[in-house]
Amino acid sequence: MMRSICTFLFKASGWTFKSDLPKDLRSFIFLGAPHTSNHDFVPAMAVATLMNRNTRFIIKDDWVKFPMSLIMKPAGAIGLDRKKLAEAGHASNTDVMAQLFKDYKELVLMIAPEGTRKATDAWKTGFYYIAQKAKVPIVLGYADFPKKIAGTGPVIYPTDFEKDMKQIMDFYRNITGKVPANFKLDSRYQ
Template sequence: MTPERLPARPELCRTQAPGSRMARGLLALFGWRLAFAGFPARQGVILVYPHTSNWDFPLGVLTKWATGVRAHYWGKDSLFRIPLLGRWMRWIGGIPVDRANRSGVVASTAEQLRQARERGEDWWLAVAPEGTRALGTGWRSGAYQVAVQARAPIALVSFDFPSRTIRVQDFMQPCGNVEADFAFFREVFKDMRGYRPELASPIRLKGPKDERSDLEAP
């Protein structure tokens, strides 16, 4: 089994929000170029790599607004309990996650994707699979498993700081074979460099022991 590369479908942009001219203008003002022609489907999972800086989050929000994609993201449930901040995080698509019960989040998010597909609605999940700005041992498995369980396409997105390009051009249908799918990810991301490239984690799944350590971290 091998993953399938998917083409962008510009015609789907007409079914989505048109995107914010102000967000595109702000990206241009700060010297960023958005390489984007549309998504391959109306639902799926967005994997953002590498994640090495606090700059990645505002760039991600501006990219969401600039493209018009209805993207959601996972965040620590404790942050959503902070007045005003929690409301704002939900407004921009945040989904609270209990770090001690991630398996339930994967299953429920995959079901949300399937239901959105049945209703013909736009619904994407955007995740930085490293899960941290620090150098780690690999990727967390949750977002990848959502795509596999929901049989949804994956968009591979990079903020390449040397060229100041936001690349939203590479799409694939995962086959569920971890080795084959991650070989595809490595090929797409091999030349992408974050703000601090030395902190980019290797493109491989973390082992069970590493995943448990993440849950125990403060």
């Protein structure tokens, strides 16, 4: 229901979805950037729906408890309780997230690489290690607010961290988020 509402709002407000994903690419890490505002939720959910794949995202466990579970779970949220993971002896969050690709036959895991809606010079790079561990590619997703275009960009098969991160930064260089001042490229890879 939530995804349908977001897709309706997306289309009704004049947004365009662009994607040339191969039809047989069913499991991957999906980067969502720029992530500058809570307003990113509508195009993100629309893109998740329009890709026509099992698109999910990780969120704090509290957000998938009643009553928020009524909204967040159908939207694709998977709750992550970091305290319980640490107590259970899990090596890292990247291991747990990579395991999801074994738990689900097809999975698109949406991740906001900046890790915050505020401007940051250093992105979280866990997405790269999750992709490596799960042996899945990384698809660059975007929502360009001034142009009202959202969708999928290049598919990157992780092979060379530095080179791949530079390619990611080059792609996002000309994408503008809802709050432009809240988006920075990772200064380590420009």
